Amino acid sequence: MxxxxxxxxxxxxxxxxxxxxxxxQQQQQQTSSSPAPAPTPTTIAERSALFTDESRPFESxxxxxxxxxxxxxxxAACIALRFARLPAPARNRLPPKSQRELWRHVNDASLxxxxxxxxxxxxxxxxxxxxxxxxxxxxxxxxxxxxGASRVFREKRESEKRGGSDPVTGERVVLTQGxxxxxxxxxxxxxxxxxxxxxVVTGRLEADPEWDDVVPxxxxxxxxxxxxxxxxxxYAEAISYLRAVMVKKEYSPRCLKLTETIIEMNxxxxxxxxxRAANIFAMKLSIPDEIQWLNEVSLEHLKNYQIxxxxxxxxxxxxxxxxxxxxxxxxxxxSERQFLQQILAEDTKNYHVWSYRSYLIxxxxxxxxxxxxxxxxxMIDEDVRNNxxxxxxxxxxxxxxxxxxxxxxATEHDPAAPAAVVDREVEYAKEKIALAPQNQSPWNYxxxxxxxxxxxxxxxxxFVQGFITGLGSDGxxxxxxxxxxxxxxxxxxxxxxxxxxxxxxxxxxKWDRIRAGYWEWRxxxxxxx
Amino acid sequence: MSENAANLPEELQxxxxxxxxxxxxxxxxxxxxxxxxxxxxxxNGLYWGLTALHILGHPGALPxxxxxxxxxxxxxxxxxxxxxxxHDAHMLSTVSAVQILAMVDAFDELQARGxxxxxxxxxxxxxxxxxxxxxxxxxDEWGExxxxxxxxxxxxxxxxxxxxxxxxxxxxxHIAACANFDGGYGSGPGAESHAAQIFTxxxxxxxxxxxxxxxxxxxxxxxxxxxxxRGGLNGRPEKKEDSCYSWWVLSSLEMIGKTHxxxxxxxxxxxxxxxDLQGGGIADRPGDMVDVWHTVFSITGLSLLGYPGxxxxxxxxxxxKSTVQRVLG
Numbered sequence: 001m002x003x004x005x006x007x008x009x010x011x012x013x014x015x016x017x018x019x020x021x022x023x024x025q026q027q028q029q030q031t032s033s034s035p036a037p038a039p040t041p042t043t044i045a046e047r048s049a050l051f052t053d054e055s056r057p058f059e060s061x062x063x064x065x066x067x068x069x070x071x072x073x074x075x076a077a078c079i080a081l082r083f084a085r086l087p088a089p090a091r092n093r094l095p096p097k098s099q100r101e102l103w104r105h106v107n108d109a110s111l112x113x114x115x116x117x118x119x120x121x122x123x124x125x126x127x128x129x130x131x132x133x134x135x136x137x138x139x140x141x142x143x144x145x146x147x148g149a150s151r152v153f154r155e156k157r158e159s160e161k162r163g164g165s166d167p168v169t170g171e172r173v174v175l176t177q178g179x180x181x182x183x184x185x186x187x188x189x190x191x192x193x194x195x196x197x198x199x200v201v202t203g204r205l206e207a208d209p210e211w212d213d214v215v216p217x218x219x220x221x222x223x224x225x226x227x228x229x230x231x232x233x234x235y236a237e238a239i240s241y242l243r244a245v246m247v248k249k250e251y252s253p254r255c256l257k258l259t260e261t262i263i264e265m266n267x268x269x270x271x272x273x274x275x276r277a278a279n280i281f282a283m284k285l286s287i288p289d290e291i292q293w294l295n296e297v298s299l300e301h302l303k304n305y306q307i308x309x310x311x312x313x314x315x316x317x318x319x320x321x322x323x324x325x326x327x328x329x330x331x332x333x334x335s336e337r338q339f340l341q342q343i344l345a346e347d348t349k350n351y352h353v354w355s356y357r358s359y360l361i362x363x364x365x366x367x368x369x370x371x372x373x374x375x376x377x378x379m380i381d382e383d384v385r386n387n388x389x390x391x392x393x394x395x396x397x398x399x400x401x402x403x404x405x406x407x408x409x410a411t412e413h414d415p416a417a418p419a420a421v422v423d424r425e426v427e428y429a430k431e432k433i434a435l436a437p438q439n440q441s442p443w444n445y446x447x448x449x450x451x452x453x454x455x456x457x458x459x460x461x462x463f464v465q466g467f468i469t470g471l472g473s474d475g476x477x478x479x480x481x482x483x484x485x486x487x488x489x490x491x492x493x494x495x496x497x498x499x500x501x502x503x504x505x506x507x508x509x510k511w512d513r514i515r516a517g518y519w520e521w522r523x524x525x526x527x528x529x
Numbered sequence: 530m531s532e533n534a535a536n537l538p539e540e541l542q543x544x545x546x547x548x549x550x551x552x553x554x555x556x557x558x559x560x561x562x563x564x565x566x567x568x569x570x571x572x573n574g575l576y577w578g579l580t581a582l583h584i585l586g587h588p589g590a591l592p593x594x595x596x597x598x599x600x601x602x603x604x605x606x607x608x609x610x611x612x613x614x615x616h617d618a619h620m621l622s623t624v625s626a627v628q629i630l631a632m633v634d635a636f637d638e639l640q641a642r643g644x645x646x647x648x649x650x651x652x653x654x655x656x657x658x659x660x661x662x663x664x665x666x667x668x669d670e671w672g673e674x675x676x677x678x679x680x681x682x683x684x685x686x687x688x689x690x691x692x693x694x695x696x697x698x699x700x701x702x703h704i705a706a707c708a709n710f711d712g713g714y715g716s717g718p719g720a721e722s723h724a725a726q727i728f729t730x731x732x733x734x735x736x737x738x739x740x741x742x743x744x745x746x747x748x749x750x751x752x753x754x755x756x757x758x759r760g761g762l763n764g765r766p767e768k769k770e771d772s773c774y775s776w777w778v779l780s781s782l783e784m785i786g787k788t789h790x791x792x793x794x795x796x797x798x799x800x801x802x803x804x805d806l807q808g809g810g811i812a813d814r815p816g817d818m819v820d821v822w823h824t825v826f827s828i829t830g831l832s833l834l835g836y837p838g839x840x841x842x843x844x845x846x847x848x849x850k851s852t853v854q855r856v857l858g
Contacts, residue, residue: 243615270569271617274669309668349768351716351723358719385767391721394710399719410710410719411744440754440766448710514760518753518790 044133045126052116057081073109080105084113136197143193146186153183157212183209203237204261210254216240217247238262246275251282260293267301273310280314287318288332295339299346308352312359319363333366341375348379354388358395367400384432390441397421398452413454422453430463437467437480447486457490464490472502481512488522497526541801543836544809548824549587551809552578555821556591571613572603574821576625579632581825583849584832584840588632597635600626601642608643608650620658620668624681627651631688632852652691655682664699675716676707680729683736684846688856692736701739704730712747724755724764724777731781735845745785752782753790760795761814771813772803772823775830776847783833783844793834800827 041047053060058074067078083091084106091099106113125133158164159173166173187209191202205211217240238261245255259276262269280290291314298307322328340357344350366372373396379389398404398417405416429446433439450457467483470476478484488503501523508519555578567574575596582590603610603626609618610626630639640647658667659682665674666682679700686692706718707730713722714730727748734740755762755778761770762778775796782788802815803823810819811827832842843853 239615266568268567268569270612270619271615274617349765351721355716355720359717362719387766387768388721391709391711391715395719398710409705409708411708411712411747444711444751444766451710514756514792514795515753515790516792518750518787521787521790 042129043127044130045122047130048116048120048122048126052118052120055112055114055116057111076105077109077111080109081111081113084111085115139193140197143190143197146190146193150183150186150190153179153186153209154212157209180209201234204234205237205241205258211241214241214244217243235262235265238265242272242275246271251279253283255279256283256285263297267297267304268306270306273306277310277313281317287314290314295342298339298343302343302347302350305352308356311356315360315363329364330369333360333364333369334371336360337366337369337371337375344379348383348386349388351388354392357392361396362399367396367402372396380432384435385439385441387441390445394445394448397425398449410448411451414452415454417452419453422449422455425449426453426455426460430460433480437483440482443480443482443486457486457493461487461490471506476506476510478506478511481507484511492526492529497529500526541798543801543828543831543838544804544806545585545587545838547806547809548804548811548828549582549585549590549809551805551819552582552821552824553590569612569616572600572610572622572625572629573612575599576629577821577825579629580842580848581821581828583632583852584825584828584842586838586840588849593633593635596629596633597638600629600635601638604644605654606644608645608652608654610651617669618654620655620666620678620681623651623655624685627685627688628846628848631856632848634852634855636689636856648689648691652686652689652694655686656691656694658682659695659700661696661699664696664701664703666700676704676714676726676729676733677716679703680733680736683733687736688846697737701734701737701742704733705742708744712744712749712751721765722751724752724762724774724781727752728777728781731784732845735784740784743785745787749782749785749787749790752778753787756791756796759799760792760797761799762791762796769814770799772800772811772830773813773826775800776826776833779830779833780844780847788833797831797834797836800831803827 039046041050058070058078061070061074062078067075070078080102083094083102094102105111122128125136128136153175156173156179157175160175164173165171184207187202187207191207194200194202205214205216216237238258242258242262245252245258256276256279259272259279262272263276266272279285280287291311294307294311294314298304298311301307318332322332340353340360343353347353361367361372373393376389376393376396379386380393383389394410398410398414403414403417403421405414408414408416426446426449429442429449432442433446446460447457449455450459464483464487467479468477468487471478471484484503484507488500488507491497491500491503504519504523504526508516508523512519555574575591579588579591579596582588600610602614603612603616603622605611605618607618608623609620610623611618612622616622630636636648639651644650655666658669658678659665660667660674663674664679666678667674668678682695683692683697683700686694704714707714707716707720707726709715709722711722713724714727715721715723716726720726731740731743731748734742754766755764755774757763757770759770761772762774763770764774764777779788779791779796782790800811803812803817804810805812805819808819810821811824812819813823828839829842829847832839833844841850842848843850846853
């Protein structure tokens with residue numbers, strides 16, 4: 001606090017007492033500005049400067065013109081102050097009577113016996129109002145009290161760990177849940193105050209008594225290395241605790257919670273997912289519960305790959321426990337399908353989801369579950385251009401052990417594919433092509449089915465011709481370049497090179513010019529065939 | 530380049546200097562939220578950036594010593610590399626580490642300063658991830674299998690001269706089982722054909738010397754169908770075009786000798802239109818935010834298209850041809 005020096009009469013400066021001995025200072029101020037009372041300080045830096053001046057009376061005038069220029073009483077005051085401010089041993093060399101006179105003089109004139117340091121640096125707070133500063137200081141006091149209480153808590157916890165006993169009652173020290181909850185609240189309050197007072201962010205985990213026994217391991221970076229890692233705040237803290245518990249190989253509910261915290265902030269963090277899985281398996285937690293949790297996370301982070309990796313791991317561990325129970329397998333398959341439908345509704349072509357779906361069919365043997373085919377049909381009905389759904393349909397039907405020979409590739413004829421199934425799929429593809437003739441997916445599908453069934457391409461010639469009118473003539477119309485492409489192959493299959501060449505030429509010239517290079521190559525193949 | 534490309538408007542030229550600056554700046558953005566969110570890709574990111582710089586003809590734009598130090602700081606005792614220090618070892622980051630070290634010619638540093646017995650340690654980490662029954666590779670000790678990992682394994686092992694550590698025939702069998710009815714390949718048997726997965730399968734077969742297993746006509750046809758209206762390529766039928774498929778589709782076409790089945794000029798124009806003319810870098814589509822992934826795969830794509838001034842890229846390894854020649858001889 002500034003000394004209670006008596007300053008000049010100034011309006012509003014009512015927290016100070018008045019002082020009659022300020023003429024030299026006032027004179028000096030008046031020389032630098034128009035004759036007016038000294039400005040009233042409004043910020044703590046201004047007030048501090050004023051207090052500093054008051055604690056150094058006559059200083060500026062003396063510096064300017066020398067002590068001899070001052071009025072006589074001021075000169076006396078200067079001398080008195082000089083002695084008064086001497087260190088005690090030096091001052092004590094004065095005879096006792098002189099000392100008494102000195103103090104009387106200092107007292108009568110209310111001279112400030114300590115001089116404040118000039119240019120005290122308040123930082124940003126220098127510009128604050130008194131009220132604001134007072135408010136800040138009061139909060140600082142609250143924080144100090146809280147820190148004291150928190151220290152008591154930590155000491156008690158240490159004592160509990162050591163098996164210590166209360167010095168008064170002699171009872172063993174045990175922290176109650178109430179005390180822990182109270183401490184948690186206290187730390188929250190402390191964190192809020194530290195942030196407000198000093199701008200210091202306290203980590204969530206640092207503020208949680210549950211984590212007191214873990215010493216976080218911050219990232220060590222190789223000196224000057226490229227791509228050094230820099231973290232921000234809360235995330236950095238969480239990761240440093242993650243490292244610490246991973247080193248200890250701790251698997252516990254709080255670790256599981258920690259992984260969730262990190263995943264919320266950064267679901268792409270690969271290591272944290274692995275550690276989460278390790279926790280689940282080590283604690284033998286319910287996998288269906290974890291899947292339930294994962295479903296929600298998956299819906300929030302549609303493009304994330306780690307989520308599907310995690311799901312695979314869970315299923316690989318879960319499947320053996322229900323493999324012998326057909327009902328459980330069916331029920332699980334159904335709940336998975338339901339979830340997949342939900343997520344595909346958000347992102348109908350998500351590659352991870354579709355890959356997982358085919359994995360699931362194979363793993364759980366869900367080939368003949370009617371809902372699987374129905375749901376694919378619904379998806380194709382909703383978007384006939386969904387290539388993922390078409391691809392899945394092909395897999396579902398032609399990789400089904402009932403319709404296929406083991407080891408026969410997807411690209412090969414398979415005698416085990418039933419004729420009725422092949423017929424049905426050819427019709428299905430035709431029906432969908434009719435809806436959008438320029439859609440690649442069903443055309444690719446149709447070719448795939450024909451190969452699978454060992455059918456000639458010519459078996460669909462009538463259908464294909466339906467998309468093409470007057471080829472090579474003035475009234476030429478082609479509703480689908482894919483149809484024209486297939487027609488070229490049909491002609492080649494029949495040995496009609498001329499017609500095949502015409503189809504390819506019209507593709508290169510008009511109907512699919514961007515791939516002219518490809519059509520040229522196809523024409524060359526005709527010649528060499 | 531043909532006349533069409535030469536007649537492109539001036540703003541549709543490759544702004545090499547700006548791309549170099551953009552890549553150099555990536556490591557200085559440590560206070561970006563984005564930066565730490567992508568930490569699990571740090572080593573891959575370094576590979577992408579460095580490859581782009583090499584192809585742009587500025588191989589020295591990132592400091593070599595620091596590059597090597599960072600790569601080695603990501604290595605684990607078992608020989609594998611994590612994405613960043615403190616991250617678990619993973620196949621994909623291990624492959625990036627090997628590719629980076631190959632590019633900066635630092636296998637001797639790996640031998641001298643790497644964990645265990647240098648190259649061989651890395652080789653054994655990768656080899657241990659192979660499932661000897663199925664031939665597939667997992668991404669890590671936890672076991673998920675994907676053709677990306679299989680390709681990565683063959684890529685890194687062949688660069689290290691350690692392909693004999695794994696059962697290549699079994700791996701090839703697995704890839705053959707991933708072929709789809711439409712001629713493409715997916716991430717596993719039965720998974721939808723996808724241009725990036727096709728790249729991994731075709732490149733793996735190339736390394737294994739088994740391109741004879743590819744139905745070139747059918748695959749080439751599917752790949753060439755990836756080109757859509759504006760000249761850009763998509764990754765699957767009926768999806769939007771995206772500049773990164775310039776690499777996945779083109780490199781696959783290149784490996785089967787069918788790059789001429791697509792229209793080069795319109796693809797070049799599409800890629801160039803994805804550039805950020807102010808800040809450098811290339812986006813997935815014109816006007817979108819740029820990132821290093823789309824930048825590198827656009828630039829390697831342009832290299833395959835013979836864009837003037839670019840270094841030739843190897844379609845199998847996605848490394849400068851000069852690197853592959855130096856390493857494989």
